[in-house]
Amino acid sequence: MNKRILLTLFVGLAGLTNLSAQKTAKLPVNKTAVLSSVDEHTSELIDLSDKIWEAAEIALKENVSAKALADYAEAQGFTVERGVAEMPTAFIASYGSGKPIIGIMGEYDALPGLSQKAVPEKSPLIDGAGGHGCGHNLFGPGSLGAAVAIKELIEQGKLKGTVRFYGTPAEEAIGGKIYMARAGLFDDLDACFDWHPDAENKASTQSSQAMIEVTVEFFGQAAHAAADPWNGRSALDGVEAFVNGLNMFREHMKPSVRIHYIIEKGGEAPNIVPDYARVGLYVRDATRKGMMEVYERVQQIGEGAALVAGVTNKMTITSGYHEQLPNIAGANVLYKNMQLVGPISYTPEELEFAKGIQRSVKMEEKGLDGSIGGIDPTAEFPTGGSTDVADISWITPEISLVATTAPIGTPWHSWAVVACGGMSIGHKGMAFAAKSLALTMVDLFENESIRKAMRDEFLEKRGDYVYKAILPDGPPPVK
């Protein structure tokens, strides 16, 4: 979830008692079965999660992590295809045959520089190494746990169809799912699931922003900056004119638009007029249409900035994210199943750990929110943020869950998320997710009507648009 923002609502901690025991008594057998399955496999899932947490491999380098998950799936009886979509760490694990085909996605890439022990104050495990600051060590095993539970029912003949686990790498960098989507790997699905670690439990009904990542390069002419600067044309001048132009443009953008940038390369040495400079740029809007209109102006600004500086300009879209199509029909089914699982309860030690985290990051000591958040109406505009899950939502109806794996108010992409992901708070969220998702998958496998309602909504929202990945030609940038 590299660009998605977490709406961490500071909900009071309601009942912490896990009501699942009583409730399951009255559950249909398949639902009872998947809950039991997750319980049975939980220690294995925790082992997988901890292994990935320790490996802490960044995008496209998730060799140990992808192998651990793929091997586990294989050991459970799944058919595994590794290295799909030209990415060595992408894979698909399938079980069953025929329709319906229900997918579920798992991520497992870490973030650079966030290495951290499972303690409530900042303390790197290995200095300078990566860390699971977005909780993806939980994401992969949690989703796989749900898939395994479904696989067992298919194996037992209690469900018909195919369950498919997508090992989706590099969410934090290039949007691995987009390459997998371009390869057509989601095309035959009836529906797809994902979840994400968060500070609350919620069935998502919100969209996300469409986004493109753009590399903006300027090419000038070097010269000695003291001796004959008049013979030089500064590529950095091009960058300055460009970003200044972007900032003026902000007045004339709709409030739903976001543009932000860094200067990745701003010259070699002060005594040389820079002949090369580069900006890293993201452009977002609530819709691809709005975003591309903004991008047209951005390109014009780049062209103009080059003229202003007397240099040349090149813009390259390196990746593009669709806006998410929320599926309310699906979210409602998920919400009911989350209630069946019941809120997550925490031990005094876990609550103390959470408050320790909150003290360390100077947030209010509100502890953890294990409750089940309600269904919100879809906002007119999404909050600022994007995700490659959104691309899948244009191919098949998508159900998204967030589950609590960190204390209220935790800054995301931080050591604090790493710490919780390596101990029981994270593990509990993972189990909650696995159960909620597995229950909902049971509903989808069993009920054509649910699938149809979801598809009808999907078709209406998608319209006659045919999904096309926003990617440069050629394979993914695997080194």
Add this chain to the structure above:
Amino acid sequence: MNKRILLTLFVGLAGLTNLSAQKTAKLPVNKTAVLSSVDEHTSELIDLSDKIWEAAEIALKENVSAKALADYAEAQGFTVERGVAEMPTAFIASYGSGKPIIGIMGEYDALPGLSQKAVPEKSPLIDGAGGHGCGHNLFGPGSLGAAVAIKELIEQGKLKGTVRFYGTPAEEAIGGKIYMARAGLFDDLDACFDWHPDAENKASTQSSQAMIEVTVEFFGQAAHAAADPWNGRSALDGVEAFVNGLNMFREHMKPSVRIHYIIEKGGEAPNIVPDYARVGLYVRDATRKGMMEVYERVQQIGEGAALVAGVTNKMTITSGYHEQLPNIAGANVLYKNMQLVGPISYTPEELEFAKGIQRSVKMEEKGLDGSIGGIDPTAEFPTGGSTDVADISWITPEISLVATTAPIGTPWHSWAVVACGGMSIGHKGMAFAAKSLALTMVDLFENESIRKAMRDEFLEKRGDYVYKAILPDGPPPVK
């Protein structure tokens, strides 16, 4: 002298005694005659100067001033053509016939907002009215005084040829001489003279900067700045991108270049996205060639700025000044004649007036410099400044004098210059100029060899360039 800069050297005050009395004893008769002529007409010239000083008419409005000078010339026997070059306040007063034809120029336009009494502290004569902050009230009568002296010799048959006084308006605004030059009014001259009020006496051997005046317009799309700024395209954004581009460009200009601008129009009201904005821009360099190379980049910057802001851009050269071709042969002749006239001496009251001025403007109380400054070698690059006299120097050999009419260190284009121009300090400088110029004109009328030396130098410096005024098509912008 709206853009020329005065090299006010802080020369010590050498002998203040006017040695002309003794020296004239040994002078050739024609030289003695012109000195006497100026002395005889001095009170009339002072009356003319004071009339123009009081009228203080700004560029192209010099009706009283031009009429006073033209009427006086006519009364002296000159043939006067008024309203030349499509400017009502431009005129030519001629006397004599045949070759050589020697010209001398006089200016008489004032500056807005500089009204001042002839007192050594700031005190407007008429609030908000104009004032002769560049001393042009002295310039016109001084030059005419020299022309009258020559006319008398022609009339008496002691000199042969034609003397021509050019009444050149609007130096401070549009460069009236450039329009007169475009009209071919200087084409048949053998040489031309000018002088300018200053804080020292010197035969000029320096160049001036080539310069163009440019109007830079941006055209956008208005919109309500609070309600739907996204429907607007700000012309002011274009201006901001443009001037920002100019400022970045400064690093890549040679040290001889000058670019400066104001924002003449920056929007109508804050709640309207500006659909029109305008910059007033000057571009200068030591040569027209360098200047035009710079201007090419400036045009590119304008084009780029328009793209950056999503607006359109238009640049118009409204006036252009050549760089001055100094004529060293001529300057040397002038220098000798200045020595014949001798330094200007001042009374204790005048020196006290000068120090009063210096106290008021917080300069050192150095008094006045009436000495004759020496001949300087031509500098590689001129100091920053331009003049429409320079255009004439590409058509005919030009001799330029500066004469002391204000205290050492006086800030030009200020009330202090106005004050001195309305009393004896200014009058003395005017008489010094009239005498120095008349003496030098005698030399030129009498000596073909001097004219030839000047022309040879002129031709060599000019090369095969054929003068072309840098002006927009059409008549001068007289209301």
Add this chain to the structure above:
Amino acid sequence: MNKRILLTLFVGLAGLTNLSAQKTAKLPVNKTAVLSSVDEHTSELIDLSDKIWEAAEIALKENVSAKALADYAEAQGFTVERGVAEMPTAFIASYGSGKPIIGIMGEYDALPGLSQKAVPEKSPLIDGAGGHGCGHNLFGPGSLGAAVAIKELIEQGKLKGTVRFYGTPAEEAIGGKIYMARAGLFDDLDACFDWHPDAENKASTQSSQAMIEVTVEFFGQAAHAAADPWNGRSALDGVEAFVNGLNMFREHMKPSVRIHYIIEKGGEAPNIVPDYARVGLYVRDATRKGMMEVYERVQQIGEGAALVAGVTNKMTITSGYHEQLPNIAGANVLYKNMQLVGPISYTPEELEFAKGIQRSVKMEEKGLDGSIGGIDPTAEFPTGGSTDVADISWITPEISLVATTAPIGTPWHSWAVVACGGMSIGHKGMAFAAKSLALTMVDLFENESIRKAMRDEFLEKRGDYVYKAILPDGPPPVK
């Protein structure tokens, strides 16, 4: 309505038949009386409107207009106090005594440069003169017509209390109502009314943006821009650094904020380093609190820009507008009375006139919308725009009406509004407004419960804030 934006909804034209005839049959006598009163006075109101339309006097110059209204009120029996709040064209016309005291406001200032005949294509009445591009020629007489109807009932003893017409000048420039509010002139009201010309009929339930107008000045050091620019400090550099800083700041402003500016003064002449430069700036947000937080950063940017340019900076708030407190209780009463009046119907000629306007401004030819628009929920954030009516809404419960006086989609503050305001389309809107407001005033005079509901809502929304006009010390800037 100089900064308010019109949400011109393109509602289809429903029934054009004016149902008021039938409906009035069943109306209470006081309501019937006010409708009759407006009908009786309509031709006088149209005369007043046309007189103000022709005078087209801009802010603080509304001498003819204010006098016409005040004289008419006096002639009708009102007690008139002229020149209130130190503005010669502000006045209050009162009738009756004691409680309740109900106010109604009328504007009458025109906009510069919008002179236009009452024809459907752009054609100035007097070149360069003002025009009623915001329809204030209708606003004043319309409100006064309602006040007269109420006055007649008080006179007849059918209503008890005081009716007060506020002649509020200079809405387009300084916010005349704010000065009147500061003077305490609205303090004893039980409620106040206003209406505004528009392209639809609606009881307003929306807020408006809080706004301050700020003059931002920079002071530098002049120098000759070619000769010694290193001795100058450019005030315009300060402006450039400032506006560049504002544009960078836009990334870090909430979407509800608006900042916009013009450069009012950007130097005297290109060859002088500018020693003075000035920006005209508006800062707005949904609330005064948010706005003032933004203004703190803006002040910091000004301070920083001055340091960047080596100059000094001064910021002055010249006027401030509160955000509007909508009064839903009041709007609901108004809405019912608008339905009693019924939609405005148009003749084929009026519809053709409207379409002519639409052709001229290149809008869709949708004609006129005379229907009664429904009650909208108050939006989270107001659309961009501000009004001095909002200040009154913090002093007393305020009811705001908009009434159709121009075709669907008419660009406001344009010649098109002027054209319609000078003929029957405008007159019909004025009569509709006068009737709707008079009917609602009857309800307020008669029903303590309505007044109480409005006041309760007002008090809750206002909280314990004590209104304080955001104005510089001293009298209004009446020349």
Add this chain to the structure above:
Amino acid sequence: MNKRILLTLFVGLAGLTNLSAQKTAKLPVNKTAVLSSVDEHTSELIDLSDKIWEAAEIALKENVSAKALADYAEAQGFTVERGVAEMPTAFIASYGSGKPIIGIMGEYDALPGLSQKAVPEKSPLIDGAGGHGCGHNLFGPGSLGAAVAIKELIEQGKLKGTVRFYGTPAEEAIGGKIYMARAGLFDDLDACFDWHPDAENKASTQSSQAMIEVTVEFFGQAAHAAADPWNGRSALDGVEAFVNGLNMFREHMKPSVRIHYIIEKGGEAPNIVPDYARVGLYVRDATRKGMMEVYERVQQIGEGAALVAGVTNKMTITSGYHEQLPNIAGANVLYKNMQLVGPISYTPEELEFAKGIQRSVKMEEKGLDGSIGGIDPTAEFPTGGSTDVADISWITPEISLVATTAPIGTPWHSWAVVACGGMSIGHKGMAFAAKSLALTMVDLFENESIRKAMRDEFLEKRGDYVYKAILPDGPPPVK
């Protein structure tokens, strides 16, 4: 010579015949002896040069290079002190005792990324490795060769006093000589020598620019750039305001000033508001005084930019270079000795090699300039460029030579310089330098009057200034 600019005059190739053979016949014995000494040691010096050329060690990493030179000096009988001024690769090799004490400096650091074979087209020796793009492989051995020749005369009792070779590292990075100067290592010298590879032979009479290297840091507040950019304060905004301010400031700098910068750090990732950004900045002027006045404004601009962006700013001077005091008395002595050595002659193969270089870099094929350039008057302002040799010129009279080691027009700090430095063109220049310097050193050892003339000039130019290195406190940034 990392920032010095080479005035590569395109002098025609005069006589290529080396006249030294005939001339030495008439030379004093000591001069004959040093010429012979250099000839005898030439092959060793070439070996040293080639070894350093191959090692190509960048600043402060010159372990092999420094050791080779120091070992050679030791082997020749010098007393060597290694690791002086806290830099492991700085050393001093001394011979003799008592006064006079004459120093000579040698550099030996390479430039990163310029690896190149000794061939006339671009072809790296080792991809990505360093290369002697400034010819320092020749500089060190050439100077040491001169010192050895002097040492032999002292050893033989033919000269009295002390000769001292300074191994000065890190010229291209931190200005190693400045640290050595701060340590007082040059304080007891009577005079000092240096030379530098170039494209012409010349006794230098020019100054160089004073310069400071400044690190400019901005510190902001990170935030998610799409989700809550209003909670962030962008350090990059600070950088943008700062460099924009610098560019506006250019209009107000004297033509002798140079300011140039790169953006070293401009954010981490586009979706994070940058909380840290950094500029690398050089400020130069003809004098330290002018430079520090400019730096005061630069600091003010940094402070202002921080306010504009709402962030904080820190500036650190990391190194400072004095302007060079040319010693004309010394240059004249050097010039005479260069004439004794005579022009450098080249073989047809060397000329072809040179033209091959010129073809490769698209310069005119003018070959090599081995002639002896004349003595130029000291220019009012130095061309743009700085050197750490200049610091020594404020401690003791300094004689600077440039000698041809590369073709006419060679771009410095390029592969082309590397190529020539690894073959006979470079070697010939080195020998020329060694001889010219050794001859001049003989003059200084022998003539108190020369030393006195040089010292008198030095003292007059230095005035009462006491040298103070412009450096941060603490040791040099080794490792």
